[in-house]
Amino acid sequence: MSWKKAPHHMKAGSSKRQPVYFAGEYLAPDAERRTFLSDTSVIFNVVQNLVKTARSKEIVLFDNGETLGALRKLAQDYVNFCKECWIFAAETTSKELLQFHEDHYRQLHTCLSLFTVLYVPEPGMEGAPVGEELLDWLNTHFIEPSTDEGKHLATLDRPWEDDTFWPYLTRATLRGLSKACAFFLETLSQHRSTYLQGISRALIPLLTNHPRLNQFSAERDFAIASRRWRDRIKTLRFELDRVPEDVRDDGFQNWWEQLSDVVGILEGRSEVVKRVCVELGGDWKEVCVAWSMFVDPRLRRQDLPDVVVEILDEVPPDPTNQEDVIHASLFLGKPVQALRDAAHMDIWLSAHLADMMEALELIEPTPTDDSDLSLRNYYVIQFAEYLHSDLNCWRHTVDYLCTCGEIGKKMADEILIRVPLRLQSPKDSDAATQESARIRAGDLAGMLKEVNASCFDHGREEVRRMVCKIAAQTFLREKEYGLALSYCASAEDWPGLGRIVDRVLEEYITQGPSNFARSVANVAPSLHALQAQSQGRNGVFIYRLIFAVRFAEYHQRKSNKEYLSAAGDIVVMLKEEVAPRSWWAVVLTDTTDLLRNNEIMPFTTAEAVLLLHKLEEILSRSSHGAGKDYLSILIQCSKNGGEKLALQKLQDVRLALAKYYARCAVMNVGGKTTVSGMLNM
Incomplete structure (x- = not known):
């Protein structure tokens, strides 16, 4: 743990709190x-x-x-x-x-x-007895005696004269390397001692025929073979002990003592096994394995710790070697x-x-x-x-944590909601550009797809919704309204969806009809799915979205000079009450161009009356103190104007409606009619 150094301008003894940083024990993975x-x-x-x-x-x-x-x-x-x-x-x-x-x-x-x-x-x-498996483990990971030693001795005419001969033969016996033992025992047929020649010849078949558990289909057969083999070792010991003491040394070393150690190992004499292993530079592991092979060849896993405790009292593990310490704990059954x-x-x-x-x-x-x-x-x-x-490992981090009960799952949740989704429009990476293009085409791709998959795999539905909310907020900042609405709906965040609709409608207030129509163009495809998904109390948010889409379509059609269709949108929005009351004044104000168009009669008389009724309701309610409910949006659209300017605009609409109604009466039309050469009224 380290404290962040206080700034130089702070006085000594200042009680101002400073952040505390905890240092990790491990470096981040490369x-x-x-x-x-x-x-x-x-x-x-x-x-x-x-x-x-x-x-x-x-x-x-x-x-x-x-x-x-x-x-x-x-x-x-x-x-x-x-x-x-x-x-x-x-x-x-x-x-x-x-x-x-x-x-x-x-x-x-x-x-x-x-x-x-x-x-x-x-x-x-x-x-089953564990000795065979332990011997295989020891020989695989801690190779002794070395291959180089064997190659060196094999090149000598009288290898027994080399200082490494008997240590090599003894170590090979401990490790169950019967072929190597047989090879070097065979070289002793050239030794000048006839006693050694005879005993070594007798020892070769004993080593090569040492019973191994994997050679038998039943442990009982293995036990019988081991007893018979041990009896033959006793016979060999008897022959070895009969060798006169004055011929036990060949002038280089006492061959009898060396061979006696080999026979003592085969006899399973624990004191010999311990002493020889230590003299050869072996450790407690070698003693344990030799014990399970020679001292107690029927030693089971569950009985191994009792033996290991005894051995470690005399040959302890190396406390400075972490690997050796772990091995000891595993051998001890801890x-x-x-x-x-x-x-x-x-x-x-x-x-x-x-x-x-x-x-x-x-x-x-x-x-x-x-x-x-x-x-x-x-x-x-x-x-x-x-x-x-390592942020690159977040998926694996979540996988591990989600196996650790509720505590782990909650920790995983915190990671999932903080994974950088990289949803902003990329500027540099081509790969990111492709990923962004797929997402903006409506595909679930990139990091967002991985996070959703992780949430699904681990049943973290609440987190998935939270991630979708985060994605929706990002797309909202990017003015990707269609994607924002889609992910908000996936999160079932209906109030959030309402806020997105408000932002969409703000485009009209701040940027005007043209920009508003372009911004909402990618929202319409999501509307049908949202209508099917929403139910009951959530319908109010969908109605507002329907209005935004229909209002944008109205302006798009009007800009394309599709006046009859545009007029139809106005009538539907007001007749079916798709438009919120706060927007009625704006909708009516936007009809002024249609009402004053001398080339077309887009509204029927009945439709004109409908417009007039809505206008009168706005003016009447506003005069009785409800202006905030009916005029707030129109006031915002007027920028620097207030309620007075808004009412003035509505009076312009009233005049346009009166003239339009009069034209309808003069022409005696009840439907939509194109008029050529009509005089201005």
Whole structure:
């Protein structure tokens, strides 16, 4: 946490409050890291679907072979993907450009694969001995002895004279590398000691025929074979002990002691296994694996922690090595501690481990403290907050948060309503221009489409409506009235729709009839859909929109000299009361041109009477104190004029109507008639 530095002009001891900034523990993801996070989120989403389906069917995941097998496959997908990233980082030439180097992904790989071995076994193998799988894990991730050592010894005529021969042979025995052991034991047939020659020849078939669980269809058969094999090892020990002490040294070193250690490992003598591993530079992991292979070859997963506790008392993990600490916690059967340790390495690891642990019921699904968060949700939310440091990852952030109960969903809501929609008319990017063009053509595209899809996927309907409101406000500022109305209706924001209609009508007041007609041109297509969508009390907003569209169409027709159609619009607006009363005065004022046109008679006598009745109602009500209800819009259109000027304009309309009515009487017309050569009246 860091305090913002106070300005220089502030006096010492000032009590003025300053902002407090919280520094994140992790850097925002770069492009390479973002790819890793994005791709693994796909696996995470599949895990969620698996768990959701299992719970809906009331299936206990770890007790069901099908679901456990599916989860194991997904866990292995995490492992494989970490391996791919490890290889990619290792092959990258510009390593200084990588936010996380190859060793980081290697550590993720080892931790996840160990978790899979210990906690997500193959269906049917939950209660089987675990030694074989642990040995495979150790040999995959921590290769010993090295290949170079073996190649070096293989080139020697008398390899036993090399200082690395017996350590290599002993290490290969611990690691179950029977072929390598057999090869170098065969070289001892050239040794000058006949005792060593005979014992090494007897040892070769014992090593190559060491019973392995995967060689048997039933554990019982494996146990029988292991006992028989152990009896043969006892026989070999008897032969080894009969070697006279004066021939146990070949002049280079005491071969008998070295070979005795190898036989002691095969015998399963725990003190020999511990001592040899330490002398060879091995750690507690190597001791544990050798224990499960030789000391107790039938050791099960559930019994492993008791053995590990004993081993760690003598060979503790390296507290400065975070990877080693996580391994120890997993071996000890302490998932909560493993999550705590994993969070220090990479919050991605702790989140995804916690997710699978809760599915396997390794950790409690209920809140463990006053935070109302389960352990799983705590780590997933921590990871989501890290994701949120990169705006490009907002979709993944929402996906993770929406799996964390109501708290997570509310956090996701706040992110969704703040995603930059980029709806403004673009000026630079060609891609943005294309996206904008699609949106303005009526398509749901770009970021707006993604946000809507995310809301739909997670059932965040209220948020979707809020986002539509935000989009509507943006389009309103851009004077894209058709789009603004469409998104406002999608949000079911009827008062907002009313405000948009008001803005549309303001175009007439501020910009005049021509600009008003152009602005409303893209509103008409939305009207039919809105009429079908709105119901009951929301109809008042639609009526106002109908008036705006009809009024714009009237001016468009009048500008195109379609006077008869324009007159028809006026009559409909007033007769069917489409026009609000506050606009009657404006509508009547706009008919003056039609009434004074000497070339056409656009209104019938009855229609002229209708206009006159509306005019008289306005004048009568205004004279009795209701001028605000009838004259407010006309006053605004008059700019600097007040009620007096508005009434004067209406008197002009009255005069035009009187003359028009007189013309109708003189011509004795009851319909719409074109008149040529008529004199001005």
